[in-house]
Amino acid sequence: MAPISLKVNGQVHRLDVDPETPLLYVLSDELQLRGPKFGCGIAQCGACTVIISGRAVRSCVMPVSTVQEQEVTTLEGLGTSDKPHAIQQAFIDEGAAQCGFCLSGVILTAKSLLDENPKATEEQMHEAMSNVLCRCFTHMRMMRAIKRYQEKRA
Amino acid sequence: MKREISRRDFIKTSGALVVSFSASSLVEPFAIAQGPFDTHKSHVDPEKLDSWLAVASDGTVTAYTGKCDFGQGMYTVQTQLVAEELCVSFSSVKLIQCDTSVTPDQGTTSGSQSTPTNFNSRNLAQAAATARETLIGMAAQKLGVPADQLTIENGVVSAKRGGRVSYGELVGERHFEIKVNSSAKRRSPSDWKVLGKSIPSTDRVALMTGTFEFVHNIQVPGMVHGRVVRPPEIGATVASVDEKSVQHIPGLIKVVVRKNFVGVVAEKQWQAAQAAKDLKVDWKRGPGLPSQKDFYDYVRKQPSRDSMLVNSKDVDGKLKSATQVLKATYSHPYQAHGSIGSSCAVADVQADHATVWSPTQSVYPTQHGVSALTGLPLDSVRVIFVRGSGCYGLNAADTVSFDAALLSQAVHKPVRVQLTRHDEFISENYGSACVIEQQAGINASGTIDVWDCETWAASLGGRPGYDKPGNVLTGMLAGFDPETITPRAAVEPTGELRNGNNAVPSYVMGCISGKCGGTGSVQSERVLTHAVKSPFFTGPLRSPLRLQNTFAHECFMDEISARVKADPVAYRLQHLKETRMIDVVKAAARTANWEARPSPKDGLARTAIATGRGIACVAYEGDNGYAALVAEIEVDQASGGVQAKRFVIAHDCGPISNPDGLRNQIEGGILQGMSRALGEEITWDDRKVTSIDWRSYHSLSLGIQLPTIDIVLIDRPTTEATGAGETAITVVAAAIGNAIFDATGACVREVPFTPDRVKAALAARG
Numbered sequence: 001m002a003p004i005s006l007k008v009n010g011q012v013h014r015l016d017v018d019p020e021t022p023l024l025y026v027l028s029d030e031l032q033l034r035g036p037k038f039g040c041g042i043a044q045c046g047a048c049t050v051i052i053s054g055r056a057v058r059s060c061v062m063p064v065s066t067v068q069e070q071e072v073t074t075l076e077g078l079g080t081s082d083k084p085h086a087i088q089q090a091f092i093d094e095g096a097a098q099c100g101f102c103l104s105g106v107i108l109t110a111k112s113l114l115d116e117n118p119k120a121t122e123e124q125m126h127e128a129m130s131n132v133l134c135r136c137f138t139h140m141r142m143m144r145a146i147k148r149y150q151e152k153r154a
Numbered sequence: 155m156k157r158e159i160s161r162r163d164f165i166k167t168s169g170a171l172v173v174s175f176s177a178s179s180l181v182e183p184f185a186i187a188q189g190p191f192d193t194h195k196s197h198v199d200p201e202k203l204d205s206w207l208a209v210a211s212d213g214t215v216t217a218y219t220g221k222c223d224f225g226q227g228m229y230t231v232q233t234q235l236v237a238e239e240l241c242v243s244f245s246s247v248k249l250i251q252c253d254t255s256v257t258p259d260q261g262t263t264s265g266s267q268s269t270p271t272n273f274n275s276r277n278l279a280q281a282a283a284t285a286r287e288t289l290i291g292m293a294a295q296k297l298g299v300p301a302d303q304l305t306i307e308n309g310v311v312s313a314k315r316g317g318r319v320s321y322g323e324l325v326g327e328r329h330f331e332i333k334v335n336s337s338a339k340r341r342s343p344s345d346w347k348v349l350g351k352s353i354p355s356t357d358r359v360a361l362m363t364g365t366f367e368f369v370h371n372i373q374v375p376g377m378v379h380g381r382v383v384r385p386p387e388i389g390a391t392v393a394s395v396d397e398k399s400v401q402h403i404p405g406l407i408k409v410v411v412r413k414n415f416v417g418v419v420a421e422k423q424w425q426a427a428q429a430a431k432d433l434k435v436d437w438k439r440g441p442g443l444p445s446q447k448d449f450y451d452y453v454r455k456q457p458s459r460d461s462m463l464v465n466s467k468d469v470d471g472k473l474k475s476a477t478q479v480l481k482a483t484y485s486h487p488y489q490a491h492g493s494i495g496s497s498c499a500v501a502d503v504q505a506d507h508a509t510v511w512s513p514t515q516s517v518y519p520t521q522h523g524v525s526a527l528t529g530l531p532l533d534s535v536r537v538i539f540v541r542g543s544g545c546y547g548l549n550a551a552d553t554v555s556f557d558a559a560l561l562s563q564a565v566h567k568p569v570r571v572q573l574t575r576h577d578e579f580i581s582e583n584y585g586s587a588c589v590i591e592q593q594a595g596i597n598a599s600g601t602i603d604v605w606d607c608e609t610w611a612a613s614l615g616g617r618p619g620y621d622k623p624g625n626v627l628t629g630m631l632a633g634f635d636p637e638t639i640t641p642r643a644a645v646e647p648t649g650e651l652r653n654g655n656n657a658v659p660s661y662v663m664g665c666i667s668g669k670c671g672g673t674g675s676v677q678s679e680r681v682l683t684h685a686v687k688s689p690f691f692t693g694p695l696r697s698p699l700r701l702q703n704t705f706a707h708e709c710f711m712d713e714i715s716a717r718v719k720a721d722p723v724a725y726r727l728q729h730l731k732e733t734r735m736i737d738v739v740k741a742a743a744r745t746a747n748w749e750a751r752p753s754p755k756d757g758l759a760r761t762a763i764a765t766g767r768g769i770a771c772v773a774y775e776g777d778n779g780y781a782a783l784v785a786e787i788e789v790d791q792a793s794g795g796v797q798a799k800r801f802v803i804a805h806d807c808g809p810i811s812n813p814d815g816l817r818n819q820i821e822g823g824i825l826q827g828m829s830r831a832l833g834e835e836i837t838w839d840d841r842k843v844t845s846i847d848w849r850s851y852h853s854l855s856l857g858i859q860l861p862t863i864d865i866v867l868i869d870r871p872t873t874e875a876t877g878a879g880e881t882a883i884t885v886v887a888a889a890i891g892n893a894i895f896d897a898t899g900a901c902v903r904e905v906p907f908t909p910d911r912v913k914a915a916l917a918a919r920g
Contacts, residue, residue, distance in 0.1 A: 001404075017422075017424075018404075018422075018424060018425075020424070021422070021424040022424065025422070025423045025424050028370070028371070029373075029379075029422065029423055032371075032373065033364070034364055034365055034366065034367060034368070034371045035364030035365075036364075037368070037370055037495055037543075038370060038495060038496060038498070038572055039494050039495050039496065039543075039575075040496065040574075040575035040847065040848060041496065041574050041575060042574075042575065042576075042847060044575075044847055044848035044849065045494055045575075045848055047494055047495060074364060075362075075363065075364030076363055076364035076365055077364075078363070078364075079363055080363060081359045081360060081363050081365060084359065084362060084363055088362040088363055091362045092354075092358055092359055092362050095354060095355070095358065095814060095818060097225070097355075097357075097358065097361050097362065098225040098226065098227075098544055098818060098819075098822055099224060099225025099494075099541070099543055099544030100225060100357065100361030100362075100366060101225075101368065101493075101494050101495040101542075101543040101544065102494045103361055103362060103364070104364065106856060107362070125857075126857040126858070126859070127857065128857070129855065129856035129857040130855050130856070130857025130858075131855060131857070132855055132856040132857070133494055133848065133853055133855055133856070134494065134856060135492055135493060135494040135543070135544055135546070135826075135853065136225055136494075136544045136822050136826070137821075137822045137823075137824075137825035137826040137828075137829065137854075138818070138821070138822055139825050139854075139856055139858070139860055140821045140825070140860060140863060141818065141821070142856060143856070143860060
């Protein structure tokens, strides 16, 4: 155990945890956040995705000690149910979910790509999303939602 | 955010006092057709209206259902149903789903049976209709006006000549104390105001903003964390467990061993994960596995439990006299449910009672399983459904619920168990591997005269149901036997045609003792099925056996069409007699601008990119939904890669409850079907499963080139409602296979159509 300071969705948390603990476990078990989820636990599906310093990263394999002093944003940190972020609104408008368990991976990976490269081509989009899974296969709506957000953002 | 739910709290907060908890919990058939999806009598009596719904004094309605939502929109659409039948607004209905302490026992939410069960004239729909009629009757009395002069809007009954009374005033907080009236009149679809509309899923905003509560998010006071240690090889058993190997791990509470079940419990999840990784277990090796390379031959040689589904008894003679006879063998691998979220459950097992928060499709059967595993009386076990990751059938939701119960009982604390993807990939209840042999005789005029089909499906275990906890891994490890195959010869079919697995092709008459329940016109017919013992656990995976059988039937139909140089659409229509099948085939072909010509197309190029189209259709489970799908694809003949460009589907599920929700299901079903057709396959070596993660089990990612999908919805408001969650996926492998054949002339008779298999089929064209 060691004291850890973590800034998540704009709030600073001081915790006493094993520094090797994956960030995901701290976010869900200690901070009770519901956005990032345990999908595969081996960084292959995307369900645990959070944004750290603008980059979409997989929190299930990232030791919490390595993200101290950095800003962590989870899916619930983007917007609220009353005021969703524009990309969340695009997903709401497209009805782009079934079970919805994969959404952190889908929304945050797309957001981080488009924040960095607002004019990302279709190819770049495919590349960015090629390690993100949705097992309900809501692909049609999700990709439409991402395009909708891209157009709105432009 | 911590929570604790007791029965008393639940009843207090649910705003309705409707259910009495009797000491006895009976499992009795309620409906005539007894099955895993039907409604059973429990302490919640489904014959009583109060078991299904209650009206509060403010007019809000609480409804109780035993069919829960796994992301397919059942929560929203059942809410629409109740609002519609009661003539109240959508927002005034609160639905309570799948909780053994308050909801009726509706068996398992699966098999595309939730809509047929709850939307036709029985169960939830009939309860709501009964309530509306009862309320109208009460209003008539109160207002002194005949019922036929009353109208209802938003839960307020008004007389045409003045006077009004609300539901809340009529019955608020009181029991109806009547039985569900089987003759209560349902509202006509032509009058629908809430049903039939694309109301957005109630979970949508919470999902997108990351606030929806999944079972993974459940936290109860005093909760600790468990992980399991699964046998590394199929059939391995525990020789010894070295508890000292994990004593260095801080926070470790206990190493739990029960027969061959091994798990660890620790204060923190990370500690439990490390303990599970480090725990030294000496496993006694299992019997080994049959070779995957020859598995389909192996399957055919096993002792089997046989069923003859149809037999016109003239098949051998007709095959001998046929002008041409075609034969082909198709095979389909084991596939995984592979939920995006590895399964999770929380259990709190105390000395005299237990509560399990479970993502199971079967709360009452799980209650029975937990009771058997813990030795607690049935009545003292409560199972509460909390949504998990999409499951598509029997993923590890049931097994992880058992894991949590066993671990919690061992430490006398609430335990949350998170399985890993590896845990789940090596031992979930896979969709069955199948071999299907087809044989058809064609007469001089090019019509099919005789169809002979023989299928083999490997099976072990399955849904635990009410009395077989050993049907999933944890139950078996803890000492309960799985259901296995008792070999038995087939007997001649009697009674109604049973085509729940679509083993009977759509093109035969399906006659038993003169009564024909099939959808086609071929008179000489024989369908013999063999169930054989599987080395792996199996269980229903979206469109179980229906998909495998339909792949074989529909691809064989194209091979026959090609032999007689007929257009695959016209040839299908020539052999179909069921109107709803004919209609979906025609609608799909029309929308796809289907060019009438035989397959494969003329002037095939033997190299480079080839394009083609294929069609497949199904009467799901014989009569539970109809679909025809046209696939347009490209085959890269150098790499063997297959790329779908466009799908056109015509879909008929009777009256449509929520068109956008239906489209979402169809789109997902088609792409999931494409992933299963092109890449998904469980693999193994001589001892263990080797498809253990998302690198070795191939699911199509969000980064693929997406096809376009055109959907034609055929609305049939006057028929019974059928299921719609599994119809689309059933026809995808067949339509893609037929399109590959059309493009290249190569028949790929084994799923998945990997580049290697496509290249081998291309090379075999001669």
